[in-house]
Amino acid sequence: MPGFAISGGRHIRGNILPRITLGRPALETTLYPPVKSFLEAAGYAVKGEVGGCDLVGLLEGEPPLLVVCELKQAFNLELVLQAVDRQSQSDEVWIAARISMTGKGRERDRRFRDLCRRLGLGMLGVSATDHVEIIVSPIAPMPKKNTRKRNRLVDEHRRRKGDPTLGGSTRQPIMTAYRQQALACAAALQAGPLRPRDLKATTPIAAKILLHNVYGWFDRIDRGVYALTDAGQEALKRWPVDA
Numbered sequence: 407m408p409g410f411a412i413s414g415g416r417h418i419r420g421n422i423l424p425r426i427t428l429g430r431p432a433l434e435t436t437l438y439p440p441v442k443s444f445l446e447a448a449g450y451a452v453k454g455e456v457g458g459c460d461l462v463g464l465l466e467g468e469p470p471l472l473v474v475c476e477l478k479q480a481f482n483l484e485l486v487l488q489a490v491d492r493q494s495q496s497d498e499v500w501i502a503a504r505i506s507m508t509g510k511g512r513e514r515d516r517r518f519r520d521l522c523r524r525l526g527l528g529m530l531g532v533s534a535t536d537h538v539e540i541i542v543s544p545i546a547p548m549p550k551k552n553t554r555k556r557n558r559l560v561d562e563h564r565r566r567k568g569d570p571t572l573g574g575s576t577r578q579p580i581m582t583a584y585r586q587q588a589l590a591c592a593a594a595l596q597a598g599p600l601r602p603r604d605l606k607a608t609t610p611i612a613a614k615i616l617l618h619n620v621y622g623w624f625d626r627i628d629r630g631v632y633a634l635t636d637a638g639q640e641a642l643k644r645w646p647v648d649a
Contacts, residue, residue, distance in 0.1 A: 434460065434477040434574025440536035441475055441502045442573070453566060454573030455580045457559045459492060461573040464563050472560060475500040477574045481512035481529070489527050495555035498544050500528035507534070513541050581645070588615050592623050593647035595634040599627055 441461060442452045450463030450473060463473040474496040478485040481503045489499045501522070505513060512518040513531050519542050522529050528544035565583035579585070587609050594605050605612035616624050616632045623638030 434479060434576075435572040437477045437479075437502055437504065437532050438573035440532055440538050441477065441530060442569075444530065444538040445473065445475070451563075453563055453569045453571075455571040455575055456562050456566065457495075457555070459496075459559070462496075462559060462563050464560065470560055471498075472496045472556060473498045473500065474559075475502055475530070475573075477501075478503045480504060480506065481518060486521065486525070486527065490525060493526065494550065494552040495559055498528065499526070500530055500544060502530035502532060502538075505531045505533055584615075585621070585645075587611060588621060588623060589641065589645055589647050591615050592634055592638045592642055595624070595632065595638065596642065599631050599633040601630050602632070 438454055438461065442454070445452050445461075445463040448463075450465050450471075452461060452463045454461055456462040459474045460477040461475040463475070465471040465473075472495075474489075474492045476485055476488045476492065476499075478501070481501065485501050485503065489501045492499045503511075503513070505511060513529065519529065522542045523545065526545040527542070529541035531539045531541050533539070562583055566581075567583070567586050570581035570586070571578075590609050591605055591612050594600060594608065602613035602616055605616075609615065616626075621637065621641065623635055623641055624632045625635050627633045
């Protein structure tokens with residue numbers, strides 16, 4: 407069986423047809439850990455829910471190689487449309503889903519697999535035991551890249567600390583790099599009112615965050631002086647910031 411390439415010359419072997427599984431979890435987030443591990447094994451730094459994408463993998467270089475993967479509990483047209491929309495902002499796009507427990511899912515449909523090949527999309531099947539198999543290897547996508555959106559994804563991936571959000575999350579706020587920096591400002595203000603310049607060392611865009619006050623966490627109590635609101639206190643309880 408030939409090896410299938412992931413951008414950057416990484417090759418991973420997989421079977422054309424995935425195994426039938428015995429069960430199907432209820433949430434897309436259950437697919438995130440095994441798919442993340444799969445891409446990390448190919449050398450990518452992976453983070454979830456970046457720029458609206460379920461999963462973004464980044465392989466540093468010049469330029470960096472960007473892989474997007476969209477997750478669903480089953481392969482369907484909506485997942486394909488979602489993936490096509492991502493092609494203009496990434497180097498490679500994959501779709502990943504649970505293998506049908508009946509063996510009659512779209513992953514078994516030659517027409518569906520051929521559609522993904524023609525569109526340049528990769529398909530990953532995830533078994534009930536979280537084993538990931540390549541069903542279709544992606545071909546170089548044809549749509550013209552949207553450089554602005556692509557750069558925005560790369561920037562968000564690099565600025566976000568750690569991997570705080572499971573890919574596929576839809577029922578909770580996304581922990582973006584901006585939210586992380588706003589929380590850092592809030593944590594500093596717990597000790598008392600401060601000026602933006604007092605926060606610049608740890609949060610370079612502190613002035614912008616305090617001025618715009620997107621989340622309602624800050625209150626300007628004097629010219630250029632900010633304090634923490636009750637909403638900010640609650641946010642720190644929900645998302646504690648390490649000292």
